[in-house]
Amino acid sequence: MTYRQIKLIARPEKEITADIFEITTQEIPTPSEGEFVVKLSHLSLDPAMRGWMSPDTESYIPPVELGHVMRASGIGEVVESKNESFPVGSRVMGLMGMTEYALTDGKGINLIPKELPAEAILSVIALPGITSYHGLFEVLKPEAGQTIAITAAAGSVGSLVGQMAKNLGLTVVGVAGSEEKCQWLKDELGFDHALNYKDADFAEQLTQATPKGIDLYFENTGGAAQTPIFERMNAHGRIAVCGLIAEYQKEVPDLGPSWLNIIKKRLTIQGFTMPDHFHRIPEYGQVLGGMLMKGELKYRAHVIKGLESAPSGLNLLFDGKNTGKLIVEL
Structure with a gap:
């Protein structure tokens, strides 16, 4: 079986254009010991991604290397696992990239509740x-x-x-x-x-x-x-x-x-x-989840469909045309 991922192949000069990305097809990977495979259901599009595309090596996080999968937050389900902490069926969130499947060792990946809608998680509990x-x-x-x-x-x-x-x-x-x-x-x-x-x-x-x-x-x-x-x-x-x-x-x-x-x-x-503060995600997530469950926080999501819509969707952020948290449903 195969899946698609989006790679960054050039740096944007000013605006984000389609030609700086490439959609590639890969074989779904097999996990080694300590690894697991996630099938992503939703991606988050965030303003910070513009900075991640730049060549600035002195920023707070290294730039995405050309030819590598574009960095993005997402949520999904573990479909194959050789990691006891993330068994098959677990729902997870993390920086897994613009991709339909991801192979990971769990670093920077967090378990999330199954009962909350994906839009609520990415709008309130995520970045x-x-x-x-x-x-x-x-x-x-x-x-x-x-x-x-x-x-x-x-x-x-x-x-x-x-x-x-x-x-x-x-x-x-x-x-x-x-x-x-x-x-x-x-x-x-x-x-x-x-x-x-x-x-x-x-x-x-x-x-x-x-x-x-x-x-x-x-x-x-x-x-x-x-x-x-x-x-x-x-x-x-x-x-x-x-x-x-x-x-x-x-x-x-x-x-x-x-x-x-x-x-x-x-x-x-x-x-x-x-x-700088990713180690506090579980702590902050718990508090935010509590606020959400009590009805103290409202949100609205702007959902676009399909991995291929992600590159052009980013420009909605910079044109001010998104109405709420910008999310790609895969």
Whole structure:
């Protein structure tokens, strides 16, 4: 029997194009001692994948080597095993790549409950959830009564950050790129304010929504929203820099705000990426699963079908055309 996998064969110059990938067909592997084979059912498409394609060897995780399977998170079922910790029938999640089957020794692979829908797992318990949880609780350290601003607030990470912050008693200001997304943040997720950064008077709207200033800032985008939010920060404010999706496909990144306010307002700014904290996935996953089961977190998924749709699907993230967590159903 054979299966398909997608390999990265060239680096993207700016935008992600179909010619940088190659779909290949392989024989389904046989596991050696300590290994097992996973049949994947769903893949997660995430903004971080754009960075993994770049040649930057000084980033937080090595780039995908040309000719190798494109890195991606996924979930699936163990169909053949010579590893006692992962018997046949186990449901697992991990960085198994853009592939229909994966051979692994279990490193970086986690067992997951069979009863939860795949969309719930990839939207809440996988990378978006652990990123949201770590950034909010470990980096921003929120306190009830504070005001938090979140960019890409309708995205898979931002929407979870906002809900968790709201549940803690914070005033939540979400920033998104369409009226539909802003409506969803307010009507469905209960954000206090949802602002469209494309509005000509965005800075004025932000000032009106934050009469007491902004204490915490969860940054996912860079771009047009960054400077107005930065200028509204209160003294001793904290900024978690999780992503800069507006900058990833630009040859020269936009200029950021002046560092002067970092001094004047004694701001704390911390970048973070989850590979540094993968050892905490079981801990974070348990907490997030509890929140999900209690109905404390809502999500929406944008599902596309078939392995072949994954490369073009990635561009939905950078065009802002996805409506929820972007998932490929195999």
